Amino acid sequence: MDLPRRQAPIVAFEITVNGALRQVAVDVRTTLLDLLREHLGLPGTKKGCDHGQCGACTVLVGGVRINACLSLAVMHEGESVTTIEGVGLPGNLHPLQAAFLERDAFQCGYCTPGQICSALGMLAEVRRGEPSQVTEDLAAAIIVLTDEEIRERMSGNICRCSAYPQILEAIRDVAGAAA
Amino acid sequence: MRPFTYERAESAAAAAKAAAETPGARFLAGGTNLLDLMKLEIERPSHLIDVGRLPLTQIDPTSDGGLRIGAVVSNSDAASDRRVRTLYPVLTHALIAGASAQLRNKATIGGNLMQRTRCAYFYDAAKPCNKRDPGAGCSALGGDVRANAILGASEHCVATHPSDMAVALSALEAKVETVTPAGSTRTLAIDDVCRLPGETPHVEHNLAPGELVTSVVLPPPPQGRQEYRKVRDRASYAGGLFSLALAGERLALGAVALKPWRATKAEAALAAGASPADAAQAELEEARALGRNAFKITLARRVMVAALEGTPVR
Numbered sequence: 001m002d003l004p005r006r007q008a009p010i011v012a013f014e015i016t017v018n019g020a021l022r023q024v025a026v027d028v029r030t031t032l033l034d035l036l037r038e039h040l041g042l043p044g045t046k047k048g049c050d051h052g053q054c055g056a057c058t059v060l061v062g063g064v065r066i067n068a069c070l071s072l073a074v075m076h077e078g079e080s081v082t083t084i085e086g087v088g089l090p091g092n093l094h095p096l097q098a099a100f101l102e103r104d105a106f107q108c109g110y111c112t113p114g115q116i117c118s119a120l121g122m123l124a125e126v127r128r129g130e131p132s133q134v135t136e137d138l139a140a141a142i143i144v145l146t147d148e149e150i151r152e153r154m155s156g157n158i159c160r161c162s163a164y165p166q167i168l169e170a171i172r173d174v175a176g177a178a179a
Numbered sequence: 180m181r182p183f184t185y186e187r188a189e190s191a192a193a194a195a196k197a198a199a200e201t202p203g204a205r206f207l208a209g210g211t212n213l214l215d216l217m218k219l220e221i222e223r224p225s226h227l228i229d230v231g232r233l234p235l236t237q238i239d240p241t242s243d244g245g246l247r248i249g250a251v252v253s254n255s256d257a258a259s260d261r262r263v264r265t266l267y268p269v270l271t272h273a274l275i276a277g278a279s280a281q282l283r284n285k286a287t288i289g290g291n292l293m294q295r296t297r298c299a300y301f302y303d304a305a306k307p308c309n310k311r312d313p314g315a316g317c318s319a320l321g322g323d324v325r326a327n328a329i330l331g332a333s334e335h336c337v338a339t340h341p342s343d344m345a346v347a348l349s350a351l352e353a354k355v356e357t358v359t360p361a362g363s364t365r366t367l368a369i370d371d372v373c374r375l376p377g378e379t380p381h382v383e384h385n386l387a388p389g390e391l392v393t394s395v396v397l398p399p400p401p402q403g404r405q406e407y408r409k410v411r412d413r414a415s416y417a418g419g420l421f422s423l424a425l426a427g428e429r430l431a432l433g434a435v436a437l438k439p440w441r442a443t444k445a446e447a448a449l450a451a452g453a454s455p456a457d458a459a460q461a462e463l464e465e466a467r468a469l470g471r472n473a474f475k476i477t478l479a480r481r482v483m484v485a486a487l488e489g490t491p492v493r
Contacts, residue, residue, distance in 0.1 A: 071210055
């Protein structure tokens with residue numbers, strides 16, 4: 001049973017975005033990324049590759065970082081999504097946003113919202129003691145966040161301006177302050 | 180993306196039944212592989228059955244001292260589980276060697292097992308592929324085969340299985356539990372799940388239509404060393420060119436064939452007292468280069484020897 005190309009069902013559901021409950025009704029094919037950008041007026045989350053390879057679309061769902069491009073919006077019915085717009089605002093920046101400015105951790109800025117959301121999710125994973133492939137002792141309950149750990153854990157976020165050294169510094173600043 | 184209808188499964192058995200009764204239906208869990216392929220219109224399901232909220236999210240001990248991992252546990256949660264990390268470090272290593280953190284947070288254990296090949300010609304919808312279109316021909320043969328199979332390939336398909344996790348599961352002799360459309364449960368040995376291409380490369384596994392993976396069961400941890408080694412073009416977030424899982428006396432190889440390759444010939448040679456080099460040779464006797472992937476045979480030999488001799492990775 002092939003549906004005509006343009007004719008897909010509309011799905012209506014509730015989703016919490018940056019603390020606000022939103023009622024949406026969208027084509028079932030709508031990705032979480034397109035829901036945010038095209039339907040909810042939140043273009044801070046960026047569309048890079050749209051295939052889960054660049055990390056520009058990284059958002060937090062229930063505090064966990066995922067690629068918003070590889071998820072259908074309807075899969076997140078009833079869940080709570082945080083985008084860069086919910087992390088901080090001009091005049092009230094999150095410390096990580098301030099650190100990115102301080103360290104000049106971007107040139108074009110396109111990957112930056114994804115980098116920041118990804119780093120926030122990453123720091124939570126480290127606090128939970130989740131290992132990475134460079135963690136020396138898999139059994140260790142406490143992760144020491146070395147530069148090598150930060151680089152490995154951020155490998156899902158590409159920066160074509162290659163601001164990696166400054167991104168590393170910005171994350172290290174905030175991780176150090178939180179420790 | 181082609182249009183489709185969507186339902187959220189109420190139970191694993193209901194999902195299997197619905198999948199068998201609905202032509203063109205596919206299971207959706209994390210979606211990280213399926214949605215990617217749907218955007219490319221390589222996957223064109225007319226109906227999605229979302230199994231992501233089924234209560235298959237637990238990791239529980241089994242009565243014989245093993246561990247049962249629910250099929251919709253995320254790759255990250257499985258890798259980070261304290262019991263997995265301490266008793267099955269080869270599995271944690273394999274999981275965190277794969278994909279990126281964002282993908283591992285979303286991708287599930289069942290989906291990892293059922294993900295499709297990354298063969299560049301499978302992904303290029305403009306080129307013939309026997310997986311996408313049975314009988315169309317294999318574009319990799321005659322193309323760039325640098326990443327393609329050295330073991331178990333056929334004249335119809337030379338793709339490899341992309342999973343790191345499945346290689347560790349093979350070395351651990353894991354079992355895969357399923358529910359069938361009739362509502363009964365079934366257990367398969369990990370090495371019986373995926374198929375070599377033969378004449379039917381589009382038939383990728385031995386599950387019946389609609390049959391749903393519900394859990395992966397690890398036997399009690401093996402005695403001895405566990406290790407996962409992966410060689411790839413960059414240090415992180417890249418598919419393997421070759422990988423190896425060692426779990427006690429058992430050895431499995433990744434990125435060499437269309438299924439995780441349990442190295443039974445090497446294991447038998449080692450048990451008979453052969454050196455690591457001779458054991459590797461025994462396993463690679465039947466390896467065949469297709470062209471530019473010839474280096475993988477040398478690479479496989481060297482990594483097998485290094486792992487068996489216990490040479491540190493770094």
